[in-house]
Amino acid sequence: MFGIVHFEFFIVAVFLLNITPGPDTAYIVGRSVAQGRGAGLMSALGISAGCCIHSLACAFGLTALLATSATAFTVVKFVGAIYLMYLGVRLIFAKPAPDAPAGETRGSSAPKSLRQLFLQGFWTNVLNPKVVLFFVSFFPQFVATGSEHKTFAFLTLGAVFVLMSMVWNSFVAWIAGSVTQRFSGKPAVKRWLDRGVGSAFVGLGIKLATASR
Numbered sequence: 463m464f465g466i467v468h469f470e471f472f473i474v475a476v477f478l479l480n481i482t483p484g485p486d487t488a489y490i491v492g493r494s495v496a497q498g499r500g501a502g503l504m505s506a507l508g509i510s511a512g513c514c515i516h517s518l519a520c521a522f523g524l525t526a527l528l529a530t531s532a533t534a535f536t537v538v539k540f541v542g543a544i545y546l547m548y549l550g551v552r553l554i555f556a557k558p559a560p561d562a563p564a565g566e567t568r569g570s571s572a573p574k575s576l577r578q579l580f581l582q583g584f585w586t587n588v589l590n591p592k593v594v595l596f597f598v599s600f601f602p603q604f605v606a607t608g609s610e611h612k613t614f615a616f617l618t619l620g621a622v623f624v625l626m627s628m629v630w631n632s633f634v635a636w637i638a639g640s641v642t643q644r645f646s647g648k649p650a651v652k653r654w655l656d657r658g659v660g661s662a663f664v665g666l667g668i669k670l671a672t673a674s675r
Contacts, residue, residue: 465609472604480630489586494638502635508583510628517620520597539591547667553660
């Protein structure tokens with residue numbers, strides 16, 4: 463089918479990959495905990511936009527170039543790691559706003575705009591070199607070697623991947639946002655949730671910084 467092989471296995475593999483927690487999931491949960499379902503859904507949209515960039519790069523060969531360059535990999539790796547740790551530290555050390563009741567954080571009184579949420583989700587995905595390597599190593603397995611439609615096959619697989627990821631990430635945002643609503647009257651609990659998610663961000667950043675190619 464247009465140069466795509468073993469499509470059913472691709473669907474199963476993408477589903478399993480989506481339900482495996484990673485930086486994208488952690489970010490969506492963090493935003494949903496901090497600002498609710500809407501923020502989580504917008505973050506999921508930003509991450510899906512990042513996946514679109516990876517899909518296009520994979521289809522047109524840019525991902526392969528990045529994967530073969532040790533310098534490019536290292537630069538992207540450390541930029542992504544620093545960005546994740548920055549987001550985590552901000553959640554961990556968020557302090558109550560001067561005019562807010564005790565227990566409410568600045569993140570609660572000054573929520574990020576939809577544009578900020580989208581861009582943070584976008585860059586969290588784009589600056590993860592493991593996603594680059596995933597696309598360049600995973601997608602080719604489902605494209606026929608002798609196909610004359612390789613670019614179209616990569617774009618089709620990318621579209622399916624983005625769609626499935628968006629559905630799953632939206633589900634995660636909805637669940638995390640529901641939990642946040644349940645604890646909305648308990649700011650102390652929410653503050654500890656913020657710290658927990660922030661610590662997870664820092665841990666993921668450290669793991670990314672120490673990852674090898």
